[in-house]
């Protein structure tokens with residue numbers, strides 16, 4: 001059985017005080033719902049807020065994640081942040097290959113692969129993001145694009161490493177747009193991703209890997225995704241910035257009441 005995962009990507013939002021308040025709100029809301037046995041919850045603040053959020057989450061089951069990392073462990077890499085530095089701050093997860101990094105900052109599949117390896121080397125679980133652009137979907141190349149992203153990123157990992165990876169299917173056209181894939185299509189794409197993992201590794205690894213959907217997930221539509229058999233939770237951007245709604249989505253992913261309201 002795969003344990004559902006609800007992850008919040010706070011992107012480049014919030015002041016330090018706002019980030020701390022949100023972290024406290026998520027931790028206390030989750031405690032009130034008593035769903036942490038059924039669902040794993042992760043928040044990914046900006047790097048500069050990690051330490052404060054880490055303190056705010058101390059003693060709660062909410063895990064800390066970062067939004068990126070560099071593939072080298074240390075050195076003259078101005079502006080970059082390493083795996084060991086994330087471990088030091090208590091990060092258990094790190095987002096790798098988010099579409100905003102691929103498409104706004106030009107990150108290649110090869111860069112994504114090196115970052116994934118670095119995260120695994122330091123015992124930080126990567127949340128690997130994949131997803132097609134609207135032109136690729138219109139041209140009938142969504143499946144091939146996503147399969148290629150998965151295969152390039154995971155190439156060279158051992159089966160033990162591969163099973164640590166969480167994969168988020170985030171169609172680029174659905175991110176921050178209010179448009180989203182249908183539950184059925186999210187399920188089909190998650191199945192396609194699982195098939196790639198099975199071909200690269202083993203059926204057992206494919207069964208173990210958690211696959212999330214991301215792209216305009218909100219309390220009002222989360223149930224459509226987390227009820228799909230191939231979808232093991234969600235990676236949420238905008239709607240993760242509000243504690244009550246985020247906790248409701250986590251509860252929905254954990255199979256409890258809480259999703260559904262606007």
Ligand code: 13P
Nearest residue numbers: 009175176215216237238
């Ligand atoms: P939105 O939920 O704001 O569409 O963002 C999705 C996302 O990019 C999460 O990583």
